[in-house]
Amino acid sequence: MKEEQPLGGKIFTPTFLFCLLLLIISLFFLAKRFMYGLGAVTNMSDGYPWGIWIAFDVVVGTAFGCGGYAMALLIYIFNKGEYHPLIRPALMTSLFGYSLAGLAVFIDVGRYWQIYNIFLPWYLNPNSVLLEVAICIGAYVVVLWIEFTPTFLIKLGADNAKKSLEKIMFVFIALGILLPTMHQSSLGTMMIVAGSKLSPLWWTGLLPLLFLISCIFMGYAIVIFEASISSQRFKIADESRILSKLSGIFPYMIAIYLVIRFADVAIRGHLGLAFRGDLMGNMFLLENLLLLIPMGILFMPANRNNARMLFLSAISIILAGTLYRFNCYLIGFDPGGGWKYFPAAGEILITVGIVSIEIMAFLWFIKRLPIFHRA
Template identity: 50%
Template sequence: MSEVYRPIGGKLLTRHFYFMGVLVLIGAFFMARRFIFGIGDVANLSDGFPWGIWITYDVVTGTAIACGGYAMALLVYIFNRGQFHPMIRAALLTSVFGYTLAGLSIVIDVGRYWQLYNVFLPQYANLNSVMLEVALCVTLYTLVLWIELSPAILEAMKDNRHLRQVRHALFFFIGLGILLPTMHQSSLGSLLLIAGYKVHPLWQTNIIPLLFLLTAITMGYAMVVFESLYAAVNLDRPIETDLLSKISAIIPWLLILYLVLRISDLVWTGAIAALLKPGPEPLLFVLETALFLYAIVNLLHKERRIRPRVLFWTALATILGGSLYRFDAFLIAYNPGPGWQYFPGVGEILITLAIIAVEIMAYLFFVKKMPILLAARPARLGAKA
């Protein structure tokens, strides 16, 4: 751990920050309504669509986007690419907030939130439930993420005694922090297995856990690239083009693996025939695939992937493709039967928006006040080395 991390400093209460604050206040208003008048007051959820954007975006997509920490840990500690170590804290930070706020979303989304602790009570545990596995894993992983991030906070607090203790045990938590996402990111896909015919055949498959896991890792890498570029654009950080293009080089291979698996599975089961049926679902499938193909085509070329704009758009396409895959499986290509429809309600959207705003605000707070980002290390230097 020879890298030097430093808070980037600067004014925290920018206009940008205040705007986010307003979004949070609006969301807080609807959250209050949700707790006073019930979920139906703000959300368009129904008995046909029990899960809306709170689950699909905030939890399923949100944690996949927050897989940066997991994906980078996999790269650094398992595939031993130490050169990416400098990026790990920033990736961890987005993961911490992605998961923590997914947890908050769950509190808002579940109807009987005051009994949420039942999930941890052994007498209630249902070991057959995919949901139980996801709930336990996500909670535990959120905890692990905070422990993994704690050195940054402890450094900021100059609490060296605890810092040393944490550092000694960190290897275990890092290991755990790789296992847990592997388990629950795949299980997030497995959640849909039981829904059977309600999920369109182009998405309903027995290998859905593997597909969810692969896309989550891919989205994690894309998010690391995107977040780094965000820092460059919005916080005037130097662009780490060299590292980013190296990370981006992994993405197409993961996506190719994903596409091969998914399409050969569709062919194998015959579900590919659904592609020729009318309706929006085949188009959505094509759109997902097109987004991934765009990323693959652009990132396979070495000279293209060193251009920040290409990195930006391919990262965005990967995140969008992975998000669309999740939205399709959970919402758009989810059909509980005729007569049911769902589009998120205004309050529902604004609560989700508030959660995203909190994430961005917390990110800004942490990078400005805590040693998260690497001490100035211009892009050109990296390129030269």
């Protein structure tokens, strides 16, 4: 198979310029946030100390960034080397998802100038789940940049440096599998602490397991989504056979997830809440319907060989995973005391700016770095 190559082409396309415009608009609100504090641009409060910067940019964003983790499990743990052509684009997506999640945390922290305290031993709280999440995500961002460094070295023609790094790369690959396993499950553990403030439709002692399983199938879905979009827009090698085979994992993984999900709610005696017709019940049903539909579709081999059905199924799985995490952190969360939350315009636009950075970086990386196999 051919080596990965830069796709070339103009950087300042209409898509890139539109994202740049959105980023510039978001910078106004970002400046306002750092000059006047969180209250100037957000609707966060004592009842809702986190908003979409955590729920979407971090909790959902890192799940989007689990493509590299999910592919590493297949390739390096289950020895499925046939999927190796997908690893570098998946790793790039992970790099963006986690790096920008780190940026979102910096923006979200009230006293951002003291964020370094997280890493000072005398300030550590070893009983804090949030500490484990912060340290693991921070360490994983570093690991991702190291894992991606060979791509930069190829671009620079530094073959000797690349060979030297590859001799110890197995250490970072191992860390790249361990760290997401720890912090993705811990993102679920964080909401166990919420107790009765989280609706029984989502609160369970199994939250760490459900978060871990969902991040893996979201990672695979992102890989398929990215490859499908890129193959339509750019001249890259046809990977439909590999994607078709990869999608065969979905029905079984989703089935396991849904059995655990519904059995848990039913055993705890709260399944009736899903059919009350209120917002939480409807969101629970929608979240799981978005998984049931692609599961049924992808159980049939013919649909897995259909690029359109595969693409739509991946979108549905991504939406389901996104909604599940939103439900856990925002929609199903009620702090009591009459507190309500809906993101302010500034919060939304800063998030849009972060997403715009990711899209612009994606376009620059694939056009200037050896990411994809060219057709």
